[in-house]
Ligand SMILES: Nc1nc2c(ncn2[C@@H]2O[C@H](COP(=O)(O)OP(=O)(O)OP(=O)(O)O)[C@@H](O)[C@H]2O)c(=O)[nH]1
């Protein structure tokens with residue numbers, strides 16, 4: 001008996017191939033691997049109206065027959081009959097997204113040119129209609145010269161007709177397959193695809209035309225990522241460039257309050273607690289409010305304008321390459337503000353293992369609590385100069401730290417998805433919202449809420465840890481005439497000597513050892529802690545960022561500063577994150593695993609940074 005005819009589902013990524021494949025085959029599916037490669041093979045059976053079986057394979061999405069990834073290569077090889085372990089398909093169902101015709105028709109034209117019978121599924125017409133786009137399926141059929149069926153895969157609309165057209169396609173007497181595939185260059189295909197898309201478009205609203213026009217630029221496979229990268233780059237430059245003046249104002253305010261308090265309070269313990277502990281510690285953190293607000297202003301604008309979902313879409317392929325789906329992108333993006341809401345947002349990921357992997361890497365996204373640490377070290381050690389004429393070096397280093405965090409997360413995900421949270425990535429798509437101008441009032445409200453949250457943190461966790469640290473740093477006092485510094489003589493100073501033994505090999509000094517434990521409460525406390533240490537060490541210094549920067553420059557070497565930055569890229573210095581991970585994973589196993597692997601990573605990366613910096617003579 002002849003084997004059942006083989007039908008391949010092909011088309012651009014996210015056209016709805018898998019949704020259609022599932023709707024056609026139901027539960028009768030087999031998942032395997034193509035021999036020699038890691039690409040999964042999804043096959044299933046479907047019965048035609050006369051009872052004949054046909055076999056369906058769901059191919060990975062591709063943009064063209066010129067592969068730029070392993071997935072695309074498998075798709076091409078299957079369609080050309082060159083893939084090991086697969087016969088050449090007898091017919092192709094080309095799935096196109098109706099709302100994206102011009103892009104999807106390029107690949108369709110290439111596939112039709114192969115000479116195998118083709119049926120086009122004009123999918124997602126529900127979304128096209130919703131957006132005010134009306135298409136003429138019959139006109140498309142005439143233009144392409146192959147049968148076209150309008151479908152809505154997720155509502156099973158058009159399935160009967162699609163099955164009938166597949167029947168026709170496999171019932172045709174087999175033609176000799178075309179050997180040499182028609183060589184279309186990209187421009188010719190593009191022109192023809194646009195022409196057809198225009199000819200079959202019955203009506204289109206102005207909004208949809210604009211949306212589509214902007215999307216064709218920001219979602220372009222090449223231009224899209226470049227634009228995304230450029231936007232992020234501008235954002236980090238702005239964090240430094242625009243914050244200088246407001247930081248100056250807050251600093252003056254903190255200095256003024258400190259001096260006022262010193263003048264009113266009698267010399268002694270209370271004054272030290274208020275001036276060195278509270279004002280020195282909390283003040284050192286509060287000055288970062290402008291930078292955090294600038295960062296949030298960017299995130300809020302990108303979200304409100306409708307761009308953020310596009311960014312997630314662009315990232316889907318990148319996410320898939322590390323075993324996650326675009327669905328993980330939103331939680332990870334929120335983690336740039338704070339890992340706690342980010343980890344809570346993973347609840348939208350239905351695959352348990354994928355969700356767990358996302359939780360485990362979320363703390364590697366650079367949260368806003370790291371900004372104070374980053375900016376004070378960068379401000380002290382990276383010269384405020386431009387490279388190449390216009391790029392600020394400080395902003396560049398900050399950008400680099402974000403990139404390190406992202407690369408770390410990608411590497412971790414890659415490993416985790418092959419080991420403890422093994423599994424394949426699931427496809428995803430989000431509906432693209434309309435573009436719109438962000439509303440000024442909404443933006444202000446968002447920033448105001450952010451400012452309150454930050455100040456509340458400064459007034460609670462940071463205040464409390466700072467006071468405790470101040471107490472531990474202040475007692476016991478060294479006996480009069482001792483040449484041991486008050487900090488080294490204190491309880492905290494002695495505890496830190498134990499830690500110092502551990503972190504000395506990665507270039508950390510006493511100040512850092514003192515800051516590490518209190519910074520477990522929240523990362524910003526590291527800055528507050530260092531501020532308090534210096535205030536107690538040199539009571540005659542004025543409080544505030546400038547005093548800290550001067551001290552840092554005197555006491556730290558550049559390799560130590562760089563190692564410290566690298567430590568904060570990776571280290572899980574945040575009790576709230578650990579607590580939320582425990583809650584979201586129902587136990588201590590995963591939070592402990594997370595803390596363990598992140599500290600390990602932080603230690604190794606800081607060490608590598610330190611010794612590399614020393615070796616190249618920085
Ligand atoms: N509204 C609507 N959504 C659809 C339709 N078809 C598919 N989807 C959704 O679109 C998303 C992408 O569909 P998939 O079937 O995964 O797309 P794919 O072509 O297999 O994507 P890749 O395998 O990544 O190339 C899913 O969330 C589907 O639920 C449709 O006709 N209408």
Ligand SMILES: [Mg+2]
Pocket residue numbers: 017018019058059060061427
């Ligand atoms: Mg698919």
